[in-house]
Each structure stands twice: as C-alpha cells, then as structure tokens.
Amino acid sequence: MRHALPLALAALILGGCSSHKPEDYNGTWINQAAIDDAAKGGSLxxxxxxNGPVSEVRVDVASQQASYLYNGYENVNGRLRLSDKQWQVDFDGGPSxxxxxxxxxxxxxxxxxxxxxxxKALTPAAADTPVGSTFEKALYGAYLGGNWKIIEGTGKGETVQFSDTGSVTGLPGPNRxxxxxxxxxxxxxxxxxxxxxxxxxxxAPFIFKHSGDQLEIFQAINRAQPDEMPQLAPGPRQWLLERS
Structure with missing residues (x-):
C-alpha cells in the first residue's frame, strides 16, 4: 500500500534536488502547441x-490531485506522489x-x-469549471477569433464574430x-x-473547412442507415466566411 508523503516532507526533498517548489506545479496547464498549430488556419x-492526446492538465499539490483531459473529451483523475525525487501521477487502472x-x-x-x-494558463481556472474548459476557451479565441464577413450564403455582407465562450453573432439563426x-x-x-x-x-451539426482566413460551413449529410451511428459528410455549402 502506498502512503502519500506529507507536503512539508515533499517540499524538503524537492528543495534539495530542484529549484522548483511544489507549489510551482499548481494551476491549469494547456497544450499551447496544439492551439498554435490550429491557429495557422488549417484542419482542427x-x-x-x-499535438495530443492531452489538451489540459490541472494540478493541485495541496490535495495531491492531478486531472488530465484526453482526446478532447475524456477526463482522467490521478493522485500525486513523490517517487525518486520526481512527481508521479497514479491513475486508477492505468500506468503512472x-x-x-x-x-x-x-x-x-x-x-x-x-x-x-x-x-501555464494566464488566468487560473475556477474550481467548479470542468477540466479542458481553459484549453477550449484559448483554442476558440485563437482558431475563430476576429471579424468574419459573409462572402456567400444567407446574410451576405454581415460581420460574424465567434466568441471564445461559445456565442456567435452575425450568422442568421444560430447564436451558440x-x-x-x-x-x-x-x-x-x-x-x-x-x-x-x-x-x-x-x-444541428455542420461540417466546416478552415483554410487560412477563409471558413466554409457545409450542411452535414448523414450517410448511415437508420440503425447505425451517423456518418456525417459535407453537403451543400451554407456559408463562406472571410476573416478581415
């Protein structure tokens, strides 16, 4: 049976082998490489x-807890421990x-x-927010931020804005x-x-293609049988947007 080290002892051990204090690990850490890659304006x-599979890590040394978001949807919780002067995260039923x-x-x-x-995220995540929400907010802002003009489709000429919190203005109809x-x-x-x-x-779901400063949004056509999981493919183009 493993016994968690008291925080004071952990600090003493780490202090002798590293310039980093245990509390330096605290906070929300996001996969900035994935965000920067997506922000170039290509396939999300x-x-x-x-750059995956982990998009966000949240660490709380005091409670000896760490949480990871895998593959964009799977939240995995682990327990922090000190082993051979290095922090490890133990996951139930999985490797450390x-x-x-x-x-x-x-x-x-x-x-x-x-x-x-x-x-490390510049703004700490609130305790009641799900793991991954900080990464998602940063990604939304980098990937779809700015002003988009409808070049083709309903509402042609309107300016569209996608917020980093999931709201959208300027598209005829949807607001989220x-x-x-x-x-x-x-x-x-x-x-x-x-x-x-x-x-x-x-x-409803839509298919989109992001290429540089252009964003194409297509109707999603389901090619699966009624008793099968939907298989979505791009149908007619609904909108062509261009970022100014």
Whole structure:
C-alpha cells in the first residue's frame, strides 16, 4: 500500500534536488502547441491529433490531485506522489505518468511514451469549471477569433464574430456554437472537422473547412442507415466566411 508523503516532507526533498517548489506545479496547464498549430488556419482535427492526446492538465499539490483531459473529451483523475525525487501521477487502472517542470513548461509522458509540454494558463481556472474548459476557451479565441464577413450564403455582407465562450453573432439563426474536439462527434464526422450551431437549445451539426482566413460551413449529410451511428459528410455549402 502506498502512503502519500506529507507536503512539508515533499517540499524538503524537492528543495534539495530542484529549484522548483511544489507549489510551482499548481494551476491549469494547456497544450499551447496544439492551439498554435490550429491557429495557422488549417484542419482542427489534424492539429489536435498531431499535438495530443492531452489538451489540459490541472494540478493541485495541496490535495495531491492531478486531472488530465484526453482526446478532447475524456477526463482522467490521478493522485500525486513523490517517487525518486520526481512527481508521479497514479491513475486508477492505468500506468503512472511523470510530471516535471522544464523552464516555464510542465512536461509529462503519455501512453506510448510521447512527451508533451504544457504552458501555464494566464488566468487560473475556477474550481467548479470542468477540466479542458481553459484549453477550449484559448483554442476558440485563437482558431475563430476576429471579424468574419459573409462572402456567400444567407446574410451576405454581415460581420460574424465567434466568441471564445461559445456565442456567435452575425450568422442568421444560430447564436451558440461548439467545435468538435473529440468523442462521438469526431467519430461521426470521420475525417471532417465539424461544429454544432444552435439557438434556444435547438441546433444541428455542420461540417466546416478552415483554410487560412477563409471558413466554409457545409450542411452535414448523414450517410448511415437508420440503425447505425451517423456518418456525417459535407453537403451543400451554407456559408463562406472571410476573416478581415
């Protein structure tokens, strides 16, 4: 049976082998590499896949807890412990993952031996917000921020703004949106990027293509049989937007 080290003892041990204090690990850490890659204006799925699978890590040394968001939807909680003068996160039913500070980045190793680095979020996440919400907010702002003009489609000439909190203005009809970052919506979309548009809690999925400063939004056509999981493919183009 493992026994967690008291925080004071952990601080004493770390103080002798590292310039980092235990509290330096505290906070919300986001996958900035994935955000920067997506912000170039290409495939969101490819950016997340190339820089994943973890998009956010939240660490609380005092309670010896760490939480990871895997594959855009899976929240995994672990327990912090000190082993051979290095922090480890133990997950129920799974392997442990090391935590290490390298400069200003938090580094961990995920399944398959992939090393991932995370940047500390400038604004700490509130305790009641789900793990992944800080990454999502930063991603939304980087990927769809700015002013978009409707070049083709209903509302041509209108200015569209996608907020980093999931609201959208200027598109005829919807006032909320959500990007598909993983889970069933990603499976249903196949190799396509998809998003959800709604108003008054009624909405539908759409396929989109982001290329530089242009954003195409297509109707989503379900090619699956009634008893199968939906398989969404791009149908007629609904809107062509251009970022100014």
């Amino acid at each position: 799925r490819q950016a997340l896949a190339a 993952a090391p935590l290490q500070l390298k400069g200003k980045e938090l580094v961990t190793v995920t399944e398959g031996g992939k090393e991932q680095a995370f940047s 949106y959500a990007l598909c970052l993983g889970g069933d919506c990603a499976t249903m979309g196949g190799t396509n990027d998809s998003l959800w548009l709604e108003r008054d809690q009624r909405g």
